[in-house]
Amino acid sequence: MKKGIVSILSTVAGVAIGAGATTYLANKSKNQQQGCIERYTTYYNMLNQWLILKTEGRSLEEYFKENNYNKVAIYGMGELGCRLYEDLKDTSIEVKYCIDRNLDGVYSELDVFSLDDELEEVDAIVVSPVYDFEVIEKNISEKVDYSVISLEDVIYAI
Known part of the structure; x- marks a missing residue:
């Protein structure tokens, strides 16, 4: 009799733990997906604004000249960093x-x-992975004293 009760309790506990773990993993996956959606939406909107500037015959050079940033470095050489360099x-x-x-x-x-x-030393470091700007800015600022700016801020300031 005791073996039957222990067996039933073990089964119920296993099911409860399994259901909890499944729910946790599903929520974690959903949160990660939402983060990706937000990241790519940010990138899409930023690239769209950059393209609008290009079609108007404008360049990001305007921002750097206005702020006396004549020598810059680029943090992040993924697609956005490469486009900035170009x-x-x-x-x-x-x-x-x-x-x-x-x-x-x-x-x-x-x-x-x-x-x-x-x-x-440069006048500014431009961070191209804008979605993680705050963390990257903190890490860079611990190392250097120059301005650290987000590519997103550059694009929307023009």
Whole structure:
């Protein structure tokens, strides 16, 4: 009799734990999906605004000139960082180097450094992974004294 009760209680506990774990994992997955949706929506809106500027014949160079940022570095050489470099490449703004966590995976005409390296002084570091700007800005600011700006702020300021 005791074995039957223990068996039933074990089964009920197992089902409850399984249901709880399943619910937890489903919610975690849903939250991760929502985060991805928000990230890509931010990127979409920003790229759309950048394209509007381009069709109006405007360049991000305007922002940097207005703020006396003549020498800059780019943090993050994913798609957005590469587009930023291409946008500034043939302008009066000198892109001195780029910073990226994935040194081996970055192809660039520029020197690529990590935040652990000694960084040459520039007027500003532009962060291209805008969704994580606050965390990245904090990490960079612990290392250097120059301005750290978000690519999103640059695009929407023009």
